[in-house]
Amino acid sequence: MSFEVTSGYFQFDDIIDKLPAVYHAFALSTLGLVERLVETSKLSNSTLVDICAGTGRCALNLASTARHVYAVELQRRPSLFACEQMKAENIDNVTYLRADTNALPLSSGSVDHAVGMWGAVDTGEAERVVRPGGRVFLGGCAPGNVIGELSPIVGSLYGISKDSPMAELFFAG
Numbered sequence: 001m002s003f004e005v006t007s008g009y010f011q012f013d014d015i016i017d018k019l020p021a022v023y024h025a026f027a028l029s030t031l032g033l034v035e036r037l038v039e040t041s042k043l044s045n046s047t048l049v050d051i052c053a054g055t056g057r058c059a060l061n062l063a064s065t066a067r068h069v070y071a072v073e074l075q076r077r078p079s080l081f082a083c084e085q086m087k088a089e090n091i092d093n094v095t096y097l098r099a100d101t102n103a104l105p106l107s108s109g110s111v112d113h114a115v116g117m118w119g120a121v122d123t124g125e126a127e128r129v130v131r132p133g134g135r136v137f138l139g140g141c142a143p144g145n146v147i148g149e150l151s152p153i154v155g156s157l158y159g160i161s162k163d164s165p166m167a168e169l170f171f172a173g
C-alpha cells in the first residue's frame with residue numbers, strides 16, 4: 001500500500017501528521033458541516049464510511065447518530081490521536097482503518113453512505129463501497145471560495161498558477 005498523501009487543502013495533511021492535537025483544535029469547520037449533514041440526511045442507524053478521516057472530527061461526531069462508522073485515514077498519527085479521543089469519550093462504534101482513499105478496504109456495496117470532509121476523496125471508490133441507493137456526501141469549500149474574494153490574490157502570493165490542481169480553488173469563477 002502507498003503511504004503517499006493525496007494533496008488536499010493547503011498544508012493540512014502535513015500539519016495533521018506532525019501536530020494532530022493542534023489540527024484538531026482548529027478543525028472546527030467540520031463540526032458545522034457534520035451538524036448540517038445530520039440535520040438534512042437520514043443517517044440514523046446507518047453504516048457509514050468517513051474517508052480521509054483525520055483526527056476524527058467527522059467520524060466521532062457521526063458516531064452518535066450512525067450505527068457504525070468506518071474511518072479511513074492514511075496517516076498514523078492522526079489515527080492514533082482519534083483512537084485516544086474515542087477511548088476518552090467511550091465511543092465504541094467507530095473503526096479506524098489505515099488505508100488509502102484510492103483503495104478502500106471495504107467490500108463493494110457494504111456501507112449505506114460515504115462521507116468525506118475537507119479531504120481529497122476518490123469519489124469512484126466511495127461510490128463503489130456504497131450500497132445501491134446510498135449517497136456520497138462531500139463537505140468542504142465551494143470551488144474558488146476558500147477565502148472568498150481574496151482567493152486569487154492569496155493564490156498568486158503562493159505562486160499557484162491556473163494550471164495547478166489547486167487552481168480551481170483559487171481561480172474558479
Ligand SMILES: C[S@@+](CC[C@H](N)C(=O)[O-])C[C@H]1O[C@@H](n2cnc3c(N)ncnc32)[C@H](O)[C@@H]1O
Nearest residue numbers: 005006012030052053054057074075100101117
Ligand atoms: C484536511 S484533513 C481532513 C480531516 C477530517 N476529515 C476533518 O474534517 O477534520 C485531510 C486528511 O486526509 C488524509 N489523507 C490524505 N491523503 C489520503 C489518502 N490518499 N488516503 C486517505 N487519507 C488521506 C490526511 O492524512 C488528512 O488527515
